[in-house]
Amino acid sequence: MGFVREVESQSVRLDNRVSEGFSRRKASQFSAFLKALGEAIEYSVDLSASPWDFALRCSQAKSYDVNCNDLQWMLRKGWIKHRDIYSSVATSVNAGEIGETSCFIISEVGLDVARDFFHESPVYPMPGCDVSDGRSANPAAAATEKPSWNFERRELIFLGKVVKRFRWPAPNQEMILGVFAEEGWPAKIVDPLPQENGLEPKRRLGDTIKCLNRNQFSRLIRFRGDGTGEGVLWERLIAQ
Numbered sequence: 559m560g561f562v563r564e565v566e567s568q569s570v571r572l573d574n575r576v577s578e579g580f581s582r583r584k585a586s587q588f589s590a591f592l593k594a595l596g597e598a599i600e601y602s603v604d605l606s607a608s609p610w611d612f613a614l615r616c617s618q619a620k621s622y623d624v625n626c627n628d629l630q631w632m633l634r635k636g637w638i639k640h641r642d643i644y645s646s647v648a649t650s651v652n653a654g655e656i657g658e659t660s661c662f663i664i665s666e667v668g669l670d671v672a673r674d675f676f677h678e679s680p681v682y683p684m685p686g687c688d689v690s691d692g693r694s695a696n697p698a699a700a701a702t703e704k705p706s707w708n709f710e711r712r713e714l715i716f717l718g719k720v721v722k723r724f725r726w727p728a729p730n731q732e733m734i735l736g737v738f739a740e741e742g743w744p745a746k747i748v749d750p751l752p753q754e755n756g757l758e759p760k761r762r763l764g765d766t767i768k769c770l771n772r773n774q775f776s777r778l779i780r781f782r783g784d785g786t787g788e789g790v791l792w793e794r795l796i797a798q
Contacts, residue, residue: 581635585671588632591622592672595638595664610641613661626656637668666780666795670771673782705779705792707739716794719776730766734781734790746784746791760787 585592591614598612605611619629632638643659664672705716714722714735724732730751737750749763763783767790770781781792 581671584628584631588622588624588628591619591624592637592664592668594618594622595662596669596672599664599669609663610661613641613643613663615643616656616658616660616662619662629656629660629662632668635667636665637671638662639665666777703794704743705738707735709736709739714779716776716778719778721776721779722770722774728769730762731770734766734770738790738792743792746789749788749790763787763790 595614598614599609601607601612602609616626616629629638629640633640640656640660640662643661703717705714705721707714712724712732713720733750734747737747738744741747749759751759751763751766753759754762764787767781767783778795779792780795781790783789784791
């Protein structure tokens, strides 16, 4: 039984690697389209408008060599969101239902994919933007409210809600949160993780940032790299 479980475990790991490799290949293939969707979000943030006001139409997707199957795949992966231009509600659709009146915006998952692929800090900053309901947070209000890190309870709290709670030790994540708290939650801190033999600092920092964004109870905060591999930024996702 132990041998069978080990074979099944190896098979799962192989499937995960294959899937991850395919997704990265598709991110590269759709990079121009994803970048255009990200820029559309930036326009909406700059004007405090709905992201749907700058959604890309089906014809525009085709200009980036993205077809209906590509769009369907990205929808199912959660990279993009869809709705009809005559509707006010985002929907999931089948490939056959994607038409000339379809429009698309990038999702939070898609933004994370784009950040991982482009490794550029100026792209897709989305400060205080809520993609889910299509409205931007008030920048002035966002600037006056900061998270709180409770060292004893090992809880990250924002706007009165628990964003993240650690049941088990997570030294790297907790160190980053501790430094943010000590410095009064500035927009950016320098990588505080100590050097360790055999570990590449930039990759370790990137992995830690990804972990900070996972398993959040309330999706109110996103952490990201500064584009150099040597800094960490935090940003507010939605207004409450």
